[in-house]
Amino acid sequence: MEHRPGRPRRADVDAAVRAATVRLVREQGYAGTTLDQIARAAAVAKTTVYRRWDSKAELVLDALVEVLGEPPLPTHGDELRDTVGWLAGRISDPAAHGLLVGLVGEAVGNPSVRTALRHRIRQPFEDRLVAAWDADPTAVDLAFDVVVGSLLHHAALSGGIDPATVDAVTDAALRLLAPAG
Amino acid sequence: MEHRPGRPRRADVDAAVRAATVRLVREQGYAGTTLDQIARAAAVAKTTVYRRWDSKAELVLDALVEVLGEPPLPTHGDELRDTVGWLAGRISDPAAHGLLVGLVGEAVGNPSVRTALRHRIRQPFEDRLVAAWDADPTAVDLAFDVVVGSLLHHAALSGGIDPATVDAVTDAALRLLAPAG
Amino acid sequence: MEHRPGRPRRADVDAAVRAATVRLVREQGYAGTTLDQIARAAAVAKTTVYRRWDSKAELVLDALVEVLGEPPLPTHGDELRDTVGWLAGRISDPAAHGLLVGLVGEAVGNPSVRTALRHRIRQPFEDRLVAAWDADPTAVDLAFDVVVGSLLHHAALSGGIDPATVDAVTDAALRLLAPAG
Amino acid sequence: MEHRPGRPRRADVDAAVRAATVRLVREQGYAGTTLDQIARAAAVAKTTVYRRWDSKAELVLDALVEVLGEPPLPTHGDELRDTVGWLAGRISDPAAHGLLVGLVGEAVGNPSVRTALRHRIRQPFEDRLVAAWDADPTAVDLAFDVVVGSLLHHAALSGGIDPATVDAVTDAALRLLAPAG
DNA sequence: TCCTAACCGAGACGGTACGTCTTGTCTTGTT
DNA sequence: AACAAGACAAGACGTACCGTCTCGGTTAGGA
Structure with missing residues (x-):
């Protein structure tokens, strides 16, 4: 079992952000969806999203x-x-x-x-x-x-x-x- | 032949703006193209574009x-x-x-x-x-x-x-x- | 009398923004005062502030x-x-x-x-x-x-x-x- | 001589952090200096700094x-x-x-x-x-x-x-x- | 020898400000 | 009226920083 140093990433964040992304993009379209909206819907800070995905496109993909x-x-x-x-x-x-x-x-x-x-x-x-x-x-x-x-x-x-x-x-x-x- | 009052619209603007739109959107994509860019490329003021089309989407369409x-x-x-x-x-x-x-x-x-x-x-x-x-x-x-x-x-x-x-x-x-x- | 082309700048904005700056910086200090706060207090968009002053330091000066x-x-x-x-x-x-x-x-x-x-x-x-x-x-x-x-x-x-x-x-x-x- | 339980604090950290603080703040100013910079310059984790001083202001003081x-x-x-x-x-x-x-x-x-x-x-x-x-x-x-x-x-x-x-x-x-x- | 308590390094996290950008509207003087 | 020029409101973007947190691992004294 491998352990990287530092505080481990919250395990549930990826799924929550992806779920929020799916829901919001479906409802409002790609361009109409904000990363702030996604972060808020996933109950996560915007910085956390940007730490895990480099851009909106990467996240949606x-x-x-x-x-x-x-x-x-x-x-x-x-x-x-x-x-x-x-x-x-x-x-x-x-x-x-x-x-x-x-x-x-x-x-x-x-x-x-x-x-x-x-x-x-x-x-x-x-x-x-x-x-x-x-x-x-x-x-x-x-x-x-x-x-x-x-x-x-x-x-x-x-x-x-x-x-x-x-x-x-x-x-x-x-x-x-x-x-x- | 009907004449509306006031200065008539320049006849060549529509074609120039459409041409600029086609070229820029092809090169940079829809979201990557700015209305300011289009107006500048067509040598026209942004107001002139919005007088003739209601929105970016309408223009591109x-x-x-x-x-x-x-x-x-x-x-x-x-x-x-x-x-x-x-x-x-x-x-x-x-x-x-x-x-x-x-x-x-x-x-x-x-x-x-x-x-x-x-x-x-x-x-x-x-x-x-x-x-x-x-x-x-x-x-x-x-x-x-x-x-x-x-x-x-x-x-x-x-x-x-x-x-x-x-x-x-x-x-x-x-x-x-x-x-x- | 000289006229530059384009829509003239609103004449009352400079004074309003400066007044808001003076009040807020006095109350909250320089670092504690946000440009969003200043813009909101002056009833002006943040872009308008940045069009007239290059930075927070310039504005305060x-x-x-x-x-x-x-x-x-x-x-x-x-x-x-x-x-x-x-x-x-x-x-x-x-x-x-x-x-x-x-x-x-x-x-x-x-x-x-x-x-x-x-x-x-x-x-x-x-x-x-x-x-x-x-x-x-x-x-x-x-x-x-x-x-x-x-x-x-x-x-x-x-x-x-x-x-x-x-x-x-x-x-x-x-x-x-x-x-x- | 009094001993608190637990691992004792490293004796050289306070001086190293203070020295880094003095150098960086002199060069870059108070606001221009980051606590991450200070910690890195002192070869110490940020947590270690915050364990000993409550805030950036306290440390600089x-x-x-x-x-x-x-x-x-x-x-x-x-x-x-x-x-x-x-x-x-x-x-x-x-x-x-x-x-x-x-x-x-x-x-x-x-x-x-x-x-x-x-x-x-x-x-x-x-x-x-x-x-x-x-x-x-x-x-x-x-x-x-x-x-x-x-x-x-x-x-x-x-x-x-x-x-x-x-x-x-x-x-x-x-x-x-x-x-x- | 084990146990406990506090330290340390590393880095994720929430929150918030920054300065820039874009859209669509508005306001001048000019044609 | 149309037009050029550019100011304006609103709000998203991606980055940076502060101070907190959560891990694994370390280092002492006491049982």
Whole structure:
């Protein structure tokens, strides 16, 4: 068991801040949410937030990673559809697309956010598909962008995502992955 | 010919401001671009900008509408693919998706932007498709979201859009419009 | 009459901000007074304060200069004592020494404040004495420091300055200026 | 010899912290010096500093008391001038007036600092003069303020104190103590 | 040898001020 | 009226500092 010197960080702060971030960004949008608001909602000082995350973008990205969770490990009998459908389902969670829309906007003109988005969100999904079904990475990237982009845009313009839309988008993405099928 | 009293508006201001908006937002992103910067780049006072547009969001939206242009009127021999492909081609213009990404982010938690985006961008496209091919409005909405959302997300994460991606996304959207085909 | 372009500055702001500064610094000390407090007390935005003064130190210095006023022009029959006594009287004003104490503390390790204090407070006084009575500049500097320093320190430690102290200090300073007398 | 239970305090810490305080405050001023800086310069944890002194003001005051030292006991043949001159000499030490200027500024709006300054700096000096020459306490207070205040102010504005100034100020203070002389 | 009590280093934490920035409004004189 | 110029209100940003706290680990005397 390793111990770093100094007072240990409060264990419950990360979760509280992330939860406040998710709630407030969903309600007010990325730009409309203040770090003071987040800190106040999490019952924490603003300095504490800045000690753990370098910027608002990092915090929101981190909250998003946690909200999405990890793509499930494929088990016997699983098909490609299960993993793609899992992604579509996660994005249709208001918590997820509420955070993601703001980050995508921030990615323009902020290369570090762009890189982080690619590495921490898209990459794990791609890795799983490539490992399990030997899928073409380029096709997977495009499928990811279709699933996430379509649903994000749909949510932003229409206000929500219904199951039928999730299915339709999932089908469209699957066709891109198995053109012969 | 109607004349309102007082000094007439300068005819070249609108174009100059829109051009400055397009350039700066593409380079720096929506949030990273200041109205002072835009006014300075257009060699115009900030008051002049606010006299013509109510807010930054309105200005950017207006610039976007001009950059996109109108969907072409279908002529003899045209197929559905021509119109959907036109949309994909327009979105792949960096000027277009640069502006749009920021606006979509702004639409969350800003209902008026959401409404404007729906009415001034998506609606004209839908009207044309419904008029010419009697398409199902709901399917058209989804196809629009797939085309625009996928390409937007792809541009934001990958930094650009190549023709192959445009084609693949166009195909995917067309399948949603003609499920039987 | 000269007119600069743009909206003219509100004429009453300078006085209101200076008045708020004088009052708050006297009550709470230099370090204990916030620029937000000053702005709020003057019913003005903080940006407006920073547009007119570069820093808290500049603002307080400016308020001090106004509180002190100009040394009187010597008239027929005036003696050295009138001018030195005027200085002592001005410093004994709580508004004056309240501001000055903080500035002197700031002058250590802030050369620009030190220079400003010398040029805007001590210099005018010295100039007057040298012009009217051909006094020795070095002696005047010392006399100034005795009057101001003694009263400042007395006020800081004892909480106020009574007329007898003012007289005693004035006498002491005069002896430094007329050693033969 | 008394022993309190528990680990005894390190014997060298007080001196190291005071030395660091003197050096840093002289160089950067009172407000410009951080307790973290002091702790780092003394190679000590901030907690250790706060265990021994209640606040920054207390620490600086304590360092000042040590720097000044005790007024000398009057011996046979000593005159008033020796004691007053001793005070002037001590204040002209840059270490002394560097600390004192900041404390005097802090004393405004911080009554406990004011009281401490009076009791720990001025009082011992006054006691000595009253005991040895039966001086008038009020006159001694004023003489103290003249010596300390004048030299402090002179150092703050002129950057240093030369021996001639020390003499002149000492003379001025002595005249206040022996009006008949 | 264990126990107790206080010390120390390291650093997290709450609270608050700083000076800067941006949005959208307002107020001048000029065209 | 429109326009240029710029002041203004409101409020968020990210940094810095003070004084407190909470750990693990240390160092003495006493049981």
